[in-house]
Amino acid sequence: MSFPSKQVRLTLLALLAAALAAGCAPGPQLPPPVPVDPTAEAPAPVEPEPEPDSGPVPDPGPGAADPEPADAPGGREVQLVADPTAIDVLVNKQYALPADYVPPDLVEPNVRFIFTEWHERRLMRAEAAAALEEMFAAAEEDGIYLAGVSGYRSYEYQEALFASYVSTDGLELAERYSARPGHSEHQTGLAMDISGSTGECAADDCFAGTPEAEWLAAHAHEFGFIVRYPKGKEHITGYMYEPWHVRYLGRELARAVYESGLTYEEYLQAHR
């Protein structure tokens, strides 16, 4: 499937980052230009798919609070997670993080990124960062050179990001690949988008099937990560296939989820 509006999104992202940086000196510097294939075709229209909400509603995951309906965009009942700091916290379209939640132990993993400047996207929680370093090192031993694309994102950054996607692609499509603020795993500091070291196909459909994507699918769990949005599970996870997005759960839980063959939502429903 050709990913829609990739170039437009990247351009908007760069402009957005520039605007954010410009407004808060001495804040983060401009991110480097993201490699864009100038020969890429114009975005193709995407056929609308059935609402993801038509799928089964998973039970509350670990850390889920008692039902506490908040603003429910699109008619969904949204609950705040009870413990945002839990390593196994479930964050999705149903369960949200508080807007003011910032993970307590964000650090910068010592790994390659596809950009050179400092940015909050370099950060992860300490335990996840250490595991990421191990995973990247192990990949290199297998001749696979990974790079970080996007780790921690603040509520405010996600808010701006999501708004830019909505303005480009419209709400319905944007919701299939981007989270509303408070609903992004990136705000947990436990997620990282990963590409190959060239940055080619970073956070793009064309990452699927690459040696890097295959390696992650086969080995991420050995280091405590799962590929969080598997193929064909959009009706459960709420998101399109994202072979680049890994979520840290710790080794024991990640291995169990991997071996179950289930999404994290399904795994929690089956094991509670």
Ligand SMILES: [Zn+2]
């Ligand atoms: Zn991601």
